[in-house]
Ligand SMILES: O=c1ccn([C@@H]2O[C@H](COP(=O)(O)OP(=O)(O)O[C@H]3O[C@H](CO)[C@@H](O)[C@H](O)[C@H]3O)[C@@H](O)[C@H]2O)c(=O)[nH]1
C-alpha cells in the first residue's frame with residue numbers, strides 16, 4: 022500500500038508501574054486512615070473533640086474523592102511524535118488552508134504592540150502564504166489596536182521575507198529582537214537584521230506614542246476611511262460592527278505582496294457589535310463572531326485559536342498539527358490538536374506557580390491516553406467542522422486532502438459588507454450558536470465546555486507536546502492577578518459541575534468513562550476550598566486546647582497518616598522536578614496551591630452560590646499582560662506582591678497568623694504538659710509546615726517596607742480576626 026506509514030506515532034509513558042504501585046499503596050493506607058477515624062472516634066461526652074474529629078474525617082473523605090481523578094489521569098499517558106518529512110513527501114505544497122483566530126480585549130491590559138507581534142509571528146509561518154489568513158477580534162474596540170494592525174501589515178512586507186530568507190526564529194519580532202544572543206556571522210544577514218530591527222523599533226515607537234494619546238491623531242485618520250467608524254462608537258460596550266480586510270492577501274489582490282513579490286497572508290480586523298442589552302459572552306462570543314466572519318472571507322477547513330499574547334515560537338507548528346489531522350488512518354476522527362500553554366515571563370523559581378507544568382506535562386498526556394485532551398482555549402487547531410456542530414460518524418468521515426476548499430471570488434468590499442452582518446448582535450438570535458455551534462456559552466471556562474461537547478459528538482482529540490515549544494504566552498505577574506485568574510477558572514469549572522454539562526452526566530455513554538473521570542480532576546476545584554480551609558485552621562487551633570485530632574504518631578494507627586503525607590509530598594516534588602522545575606519552584610508551587618484553595622476557590626464557590634441565588638452574573642476578568650516597572654522589578658527578584666487591599670489577602674494573612682499563634686501556643690502548652698506530646702506531634706508538624714510555607718506572608722506583614730508589603734488595613738483586619746479566633750477557641754468550649 023502506498024500510504025502504509027502513518028504520519029505520527031503514539032508511545033506510552035515510562036515508569037508507569039512505579040506510579041501504579043505508589044497509588045495502590047496510598048489507597049491501602051487511605052483504607053487504614055478511614056478505619057482509624059472510626060475506631061478512635063472520641064466518645065460522645067467529648068462534644069467538641071468529637072465534632073472536630075468528625076470534621077477531619079469528612080475532609081479526608083473529600084480529599085479521597087478529589088484524589089481519584091488525579092490517579093486516573095496519571096494511570097496511563099500517551100506521548101506523540103510526528104513525521105513531518107512524510108507529510109511533505111506525500112502532500113508537498115498541496116496543504117489545506119488555515120484560518121488563525123486571535124482575540125484581544127483591552128488595549129491597556131493587552132498592549133497593541135504585543136498583539137502586533139503575535140499577529141506577525143503567525144503571518145510568518147513556514148506555510149504557503151496563499152493558504153494563511155489571520156483574523157483579529159478586538160473586544161476593546163480600539164482604534165489604536167486597528168492602527169497597530171495597519172502598521173503590522175506594512176511591516177509584514179519586510180518581516181516575512183526576512184524570516185523566510187534567513188530561517189529566523191522565533192517569528193515574533195518582539196521576541197526575536199529582545200533575545201540578547203543573536204550572534205550573526207553573515208554580514209549580509211547582520212545588515213538586514215539591523216535595518217529591520219530599526220524599522221521595528223520605529224514602528225513600536227509610533228504605536229506606543231499613539232497609545233499614550235487616547236485617540237489616533239487626525240492626519241492618520243484622514244488616510245484611512247475606516248477610522249470614521251470610531252466616530253459612531255459610544256463605548257467599547259456599545260457600538261456597531263467594525264470590520265476591515267487589512268490585507269486582501271492569499272494572491273487575491275496583486276498589490277498585496279511582500280518586498281520579494283510573494284503573496285501575503287490575509288489579515289482581517291474585526292470588532293463585533295456590542296450593545297448594553299445584549300450579553301456578549303466574553304471570549305466565546307468573540308470567537309464565534311470570528312468563526313462566522315472567517316467562514317465568509319476564507320472558509321479554511323482548519324482553524325487555529327490563539328490568545329493575543331500567545332505568539333508562535335515554532336514556524337512548523339501548522340505542519341506538526343497536520344501530521345495528525347491529515348493522517349490517512351486516524352486523521353478523519355481527530356477533531357482538534359491541542360498544544361500546551363507555555364510562558365515566557367516566568368521567574369526562575371516560578372514564584373506564582375503559573376507554569377501549569379504538571380497540567381501540561383503530566384495530566385494532559387493522561388487525558389490523551391483516555392481519548393483526548395480537553396481544549397484549553399489557546400494553541401489549538403480545530404477542524405472547522407467540529408465548530409459548526411458536525412457529528413463525527415463513519416459515514417461522514419472526510420479526509421482533509423479531499424476537502425474542496427473554494428475561496429470566494431467577490432471583491433474585498435463585498436465580502437466586508439456581507440461578513441459584517443455575521444458579527445452583529447442579532448445574528449445569533451434563534452440560532453444554535455453558543456449551543457450546538459461554535460464555542461459554547463454559559464461557563465467562564467468556555468474552552469473546557471467546548472472541547473467536551475466536541476468529544477461528545479464523537480470526535481477525538483490529540484495532545485501534542487513537542488520538545489520545541491510551539492506557542493509562548495504571558496502568565497500573571499502579581500499574586501492578585503494570579504489568584505483572580507485561578508478564581509475565574511475555578512468559577513467556570515464550578516458552573517460546569519452544577520450544570521447538565523457535568524462530565525460524568527453529559528459525557529455518559531458518549532465519551533470513554535476514564536475520560537469522563539479525567540475531566541473531574543478540575544471540576545471540583547471550588548469545592549476543595551472548604552475542606553482545605555478546615556484542615557489548615559482547625560487542627561492548629563486545637564493545639565491551643567490540647568485537642569488531638571490524629572492518632573499518636575508512634576502507634577500503628579499513626580503510620581498510614583505519616584506514610585500518605587510523606588509519599589504524596591515526595592511524589593509531587595519528584596513529578597514537579599521531572600517537569601523541569603527547581604526545588605524552590607516546587608516549594609513556591611505548594612504555597613500557591615494553598616493560597617488558591619483558601620482564596621480563589623472559596624470566592625469562586627461563593628460567587629457561584631450568589632449567581633444561583635440570582636444576585637450576580639459572572640464576569641471574565643482579563644489577565645493583564647503589562648506591569649508597572651517597580652512591580653515587575655520585585656517580580657524579577659521573586660518578592661511576592663501583596664500590595665493590594667483585597668479580602669483575598671486578608672484571608673491569606675489570617676490563616677498564616679492563626680498558624681503562627683497556634684504554633685507558639687502549642688509549644689507553651691507542651692512545655693507545661695509534656696506528656697500530651699505524642700498525641701499532638703502530627704498537629705505540631707502540620708502547623709509548623711504551614712508556618713514555614715507562610716514565611717513570606719509574615720515578612721510581607723511585618724518586615725517589608727517596599728510598596729509590595731501587605732497594606733496596613735489588611736494587616737489590622739487579619740490580626741484582629743486571628744486573635745479573636747485564637748482567643749475564642751482557647752477561652753471556652755469545655756472539652
Ligand atoms: O471578553 C473577552 C475576554 C477575553 N478575551 C480574550 O480571551 C483571551 C484570554 O484571556 P486572558 O485574560 O489572557 O485569560 P487567561 O486566564 O490567560 O486564559 C485562559 O483561560 C481562558 C478561560 O478562562 C481561556 O479562554 C484562554 O484561552 C486561556 O488561555 C485573551 O486573548 C483575551 O483578549 C476576549 O476576547 N473577550
Ligand SMILES: [Mn+2]
Nearest residue numbers: 328330495644
Ligand atoms: Mn492569558
